[in-house]
Amino acid sequence: MxxxxxxxxxxxxxxxxxxxxxxxxxxxxxxxxxxxxxxxxxxxxxxxxxxNSIAASFRSKKTRSIGVIVPRIDVHFHSRVISGIEEFSYKSGYHVTIFQSHDSYKREKEIVKILQTKMVEGVIICLAMESRIFDHLKRLNNLKVPQVFYDRTPENFLTNKVNIDDYESSYTATEHLIDVGCRRIFHIAGNQSTGIFRKRLEGYKAALADNGMMFRDDFILTTKNLSYEEGADCARRLLQLPDLPDGIFCANDYTAVSIIQAFNKAGIKIPEQVAIAGFSNYPISRIIEPSLTTVNDRAFQMGEAAAKLLIRQIEEDDADIIDYQTITLKTELIVRESTKRI
Amino acid sequence: MxxxxxxxxxxxxxxxxxxxxxxxxxxxxxxxxxxxxxxxxxxxxxxxxxxNSIAASFRSKKTRSIGVIVPRIDVHFHSRVISGIEEFSYKSGYHVTIFQSHDSYKREKEIVKILQTKMVEGVIICLAMESRIFDHLKRLNNLKVPQVFYDRTPENFLTNKVNIDDYESSYTATEHLIDVGCRRIFHIAGNQSTGIFRKRLEGYKAALADNGMMFRDDFILTTKNLSYEEGADCARRLLQLPDLPDGIFCANDYTAVSIIQAFNKAGIKIPEQVAIAGFSNYPISRIIEPSLTTVNDRAFQMGEAAAKLLIRQIEEDDADIIDYQTITLKTELIVRESTKRI
DNA sequence: CTGAAAGCGCTTACAG
DNA sequence: CTGAAAGCGCTTACAG
Incomplete structure (x- = not known):
C-alpha cells in the first residue's frame, strides 16, 4: 500500500x-x-x-462543479438564493464554489477568469452593480460554459435568466392597495438603472391605469439603494406634504419598515390612514408593528430554479443547439396588518 | 492549435x-x-x-480549495461567517466550496466524504446540531486535512476552534444591566446542550456573583431554539409574575425583540421599568423600538479568523507537528435605547 | 465480461 | 537559464 x-x-x-x-x-x-x-x-x-475525483475530473473533463458569483454572500436575499442553489446542486451531485464580487466589475472579471481555470461546468451569477461590459461573460460563453443570471441580469445579451415577475408582483400589490380603498398611492422606487426596479415601477403604473387612476410623477420617490435610512428620509418628505398619501407601495421591505416606524411616531394610523405594502418578505416584515403586507420574493426557489436550469444545460449533449431560457417565478402577496383596512 | x-x-x-x-x-x-x-x-x-488548474492540482496535489460545512447558508450568522471566509480565502488564493448539513449528522458525514474525494486542503465547519460522533472528522484528521470549527465546536476532541468569548460577553452585558440599576435580572437561555449557550449562562451567573447578587434558578427561562416565538412565550410567563424583572439578558436578539414587543404592548416601559439586552447584533436590533442593546457577535471576523488559521495550517510544512489552536475573538457591547436608563 | 494501453495537462526532480 | 522525462490517478475507446 x-x-x-x-x-x-x-x-x-x-x-x-x-x-x-x-x-x-x-x-x-x-x-x-x-x-x-x-x-x-x-x-x-x-x-x-x-x-480521487480530481484525477477523475482531469481525465473525464467533468468537474461537477458550479461557480456562483454574488455581490455579497451576507445579503439575506443572496444567502437564500445560494441556499437554494446548494440544495438542488447537492441532490444532483454537483458542488458549489462561491465568490463575492462586492459589486466590483474588476473583481467580477477576475473571478470569471479563475472560474475558467477551475474548469467549472457552469456559472450562476448576479451581476455586480458596476458591470456594464460583458466581454468576460461572453468569453465564458465561447468556451461553452453555460451561465444563468438571476436578479440583476444583463440586457442586450442573450443568455439564461431566472427572475420573479416583478411587474406582475407590483401590479398585484398596488391593486391590493386600491382594493382596500387607497386613492392617493405613492411609490418608493429603487434605482432605475436596475431592471427589476424599473419593472416594479411599471407594475405600479399599470395597476393605477387599469383602475382608472391617474399616474402622477410627484407620487414617486426614487431612492439610490432602498436603504432603511433612505426610507426614513422618504417618510420625512411625505410627512411634510399638505395631503398625506393614503397608500404606499415600497419597492422593498427596508424602506417600508422605516416608513412604518416614522409614521407610527408621527401618530399616523396604519393601515387606517395610510396602508403600506413592501417587497421581499424579509424576516422583519412579520415582526414590525403593524406587520407588513409584502411580496414573497421566493429567493430560495430562484436558487433552485437557477441550479436546475444550469445543470440541465450542462448535461444537454447537443453542443450545437443554443437555447437560452428565461424562467419567471410566480410570487405571492402576503397580506398582513399594514393593509388590513376592511 | x-x-x-x-x-x-x-x-x-x-x-x-x-x-x-x-x-x-x-x-x-x-x-x-x-x-x-x-x-x-x-x-x-x-x-x-x-x-487548466485541475491538471495542475492533480499533479501538484494542491487544490487550493477549502470546504465549508454549515447547517444552513441562509441563517444570517452563517452567511456572515461565510462572507468572512470567502473574503480572506480569496485574497489568499484559495476558493471556497460550500455545503449545508441541515443539522443532519448523516448529511454531514456524506459531505465530509465528498470533501475527501474532492481533495480539499482544509475544512471549516460548524457542527450539525445532531452530531455527537466525530469519527468522520477524525478520519479527515488522519488524512492530514486541517480543520477549523466555529460556533458549534466539538468537545473532548482536540482540534482548531474559532469562537467569540461568550462567557466574557455575557458577563459584560449582565454587568451593564447591573450598572444601570437592575437588581432582578432574568436570563433567557439557549439550549444547554450547546456549549456557547452554557457559557452565556455562566457569564450571566458570574456577573451576578461578582456584584454580590444572588443567583436564582427561577430567573432563568430556558428555550430550545431561542426563536422569536419562544421569546413571546417567555414574555407571557414574565408578565404573569407577581414581580416583574427589572432587567433581562437574552441569549440572542430574536427573543429580546419578541419580549420588547410584548412588553411594549403590555404598556411596560423599556428601559425605565425593564432594561433589556440581547446577543448577536442582528439588523433588527437597531430597528426595533426601543433599539436593542446587544453584543456584536463579529461573525464576519470569525470567518476571516477561521480562514486565516486554516490556511496557515495548510501551508505549514511541518507535517509532524500538531499544534491545535483555539482563537477567541473579543466582542463589544453595543449600548442602545433598551438599556439607557441614565 | 475483462484487460492492455494510451493519455488527460500539467509540475518537478534531475541533468547539463 | 533551459530541457527531457517521468508521472500524478484516473477513464475510455479498442480489442478479445
Missing part, C-alpha cells in the same frame, strides 16, 4: 484485476458482473479507498 | 520552448530569465491561454 491514500491501482493489484475493471465496477458500469462489482466494492470499503 | 482550449504544450510548440520552461515562466520561477518570462506571458495572453 502506498503511504497515505489507497489508489485505484492499489485496489487492482490487491484483487488481481485490471484498473479498468475496478474503475468500471465502482461506477456500476453495465458490462461488469454483479459478482465482480460486489468484490470490488467490498474490498474498496475495507481498504478505505477514497477515489 | 487544438480545438477549444490552448494548452501549455501548444504554447511551448508555438514558442519553440520546452513545456517545463513555459510552466516555470508562467509561475515566475526564479531560474527563468526575465526576457523569457515576458515572451511567454505575452504570447500566452495573445493566444488566450487559460491554465
Amino acid at each position: 502506498t503511504k497515505g491514500r489507497v489508489t485505484l491501482k492499489d485496489l487492482a493489484r490487491d484483487l488481481g484485476l485490471a484498473p479498468s475493471t475496478i474503475s468500471r465496477a465502482l461506477s456500476d458500469h453495465p458490462a461488469i458482473s454483479e459478482a465482480t462489482k460486489k468484490t470490488v466494492k467490498d474490498r474498496a470499503e475495507e481498504l478505505g479507498f477514497t477515489p | 487544438t480545438k477549444g482550449r490552448v494548452t501549455l504544450k501548444d504554447l511551448a510548440r508555438d514558442l519553440g520552448l520546452a513545456p517545463s520552461t513555459i510552466s516555470r515562466a508562467l509561475s515566475d520561477h526564479p531560474a527563468i530569465s526575465e526576457a523569457t518570462k515576458k515572451t511567454v506571458k505575452d504570447r500566452a495572453e495573445e493566444l488566450g491561454f487559460t491554465p
Whole structure:
C-alpha cells in the first residue's frame, strides 16, 4: 500500500484485476458482473479507498462543479438564493464554489477568469452593480460554459435568466392597495438603472391605469439603494406634504419598515390612514408593528430554479443547439396588518 | 492549435520552448530569465491561454480549495461567517466550496466524504446540531486535512476552534444591566446542550456573583431554539409574575425583540421599568423600538479568523507537528435605547 | 465480461 | 537559464 491514500491501482493489484475493471465496477458500469462489482466494492470499503475525483475530473473533463458569483454572500436575499442553489446542486451531485464580487466589475472579471481555470461546468451569477461590459461573460460563453443570471441580469445579451415577475408582483400589490380603498398611492422606487426596479415601477403604473387612476410623477420617490435610512428620509418628505398619501407601495421591505416606524411616531394610523405594502418578505416584515403586507420574493426557489436550469444545460449533449431560457417565478402577496383596512 | 482550449504544450510548440520552461515562466520561477518570462506571458495572453488548474492540482496535489460545512447558508450568522471566509480565502488564493448539513449528522458525514474525494486542503465547519460522533472528522484528521470549527465546536476532541468569548460577553452585558440599576435580572437561555449557550449562562451567573447578587434558578427561562416565538412565550410567563424583572439578558436578539414587543404592548416601559439586552447584533436590533442593546457577535471576523488559521495550517510544512489552536475573538457591547436608563 | 494501453495537462526532480 | 522525462490517478475507446 502506498503511504497515505489507497489508489485505484492499489485496489487492482490487491484483487488481481485490471484498473479498468475496478474503475468500471465502482461506477456500476453495465458490462461488469454483479459478482465482480460486489468484490470490488467490498474490498474498496475495507481498504478505505477514497477515489480521487480530481484525477477523475482531469481525465473525464467533468468537474461537477458550479461557480456562483454574488455581490455579497451576507445579503439575506443572496444567502437564500445560494441556499437554494446548494440544495438542488447537492441532490444532483454537483458542488458549489462561491465568490463575492462586492459589486466590483474588476473583481467580477477576475473571478470569471479563475472560474475558467477551475474548469467549472457552469456559472450562476448576479451581476455586480458596476458591470456594464460583458466581454468576460461572453468569453465564458465561447468556451461553452453555460451561465444563468438571476436578479440583476444583463440586457442586450442573450443568455439564461431566472427572475420573479416583478411587474406582475407590483401590479398585484398596488391593486391590493386600491382594493382596500387607497386613492392617493405613492411609490418608493429603487434605482432605475436596475431592471427589476424599473419593472416594479411599471407594475405600479399599470395597476393605477387599469383602475382608472391617474399616474402622477410627484407620487414617486426614487431612492439610490432602498436603504432603511433612505426610507426614513422618504417618510420625512411625505410627512411634510399638505395631503398625506393614503397608500404606499415600497419597492422593498427596508424602506417600508422605516416608513412604518416614522409614521407610527408621527401618530399616523396604519393601515387606517395610510396602508403600506413592501417587497421581499424579509424576516422583519412579520415582526414590525403593524406587520407588513409584502411580496414573497421566493429567493430560495430562484436558487433552485437557477441550479436546475444550469445543470440541465450542462448535461444537454447537443453542443450545437443554443437555447437560452428565461424562467419567471410566480410570487405571492402576503397580506398582513399594514393593509388590513376592511 | 487544438480545438477549444490552448494548452501549455501548444504554447511551448508555438514558442519553440520546452513545456517545463513555459510552466516555470508562467509561475515566475526564479531560474527563468526575465526576457523569457515576458515572451511567454505575452504570447500566452495573445493566444488566450487559460491554465487548466485541475491538471495542475492533480499533479501538484494542491487544490487550493477549502470546504465549508454549515447547517444552513441562509441563517444570517452563517452567511456572515461565510462572507468572512470567502473574503480572506480569496485574497489568499484559495476558493471556497460550500455545503449545508441541515443539522443532519448523516448529511454531514456524506459531505465530509465528498470533501475527501474532492481533495480539499482544509475544512471549516460548524457542527450539525445532531452530531455527537466525530469519527468522520477524525478520519479527515488522519488524512492530514486541517480543520477549523466555529460556533458549534466539538468537545473532548482536540482540534482548531474559532469562537467569540461568550462567557466574557455575557458577563459584560449582565454587568451593564447591573450598572444601570437592575437588581432582578432574568436570563433567557439557549439550549444547554450547546456549549456557547452554557457559557452565556455562566457569564450571566458570574456577573451576578461578582456584584454580590444572588443567583436564582427561577430567573432563568430556558428555550430550545431561542426563536422569536419562544421569546413571546417567555414574555407571557414574565408578565404573569407577581414581580416583574427589572432587567433581562437574552441569549440572542430574536427573543429580546419578541419580549420588547410584548412588553411594549403590555404598556411596560423599556428601559425605565425593564432594561433589556440581547446577543448577536442582528439588523433588527437597531430597528426595533426601543433599539436593542446587544453584543456584536463579529461573525464576519470569525470567518476571516477561521480562514486565516486554516490556511496557515495548510501551508505549514511541518507535517509532524500538531499544534491545535483555539482563537477567541473579543466582542463589544453595543449600548442602545433598551438599556439607557441614565 | 475483462484487460492492455494510451493519455488527460500539467509540475518537478534531475541533468547539463 | 533551459530541457527531457517521468508521472500524478484516473477513464475510455479498442480489442478479445
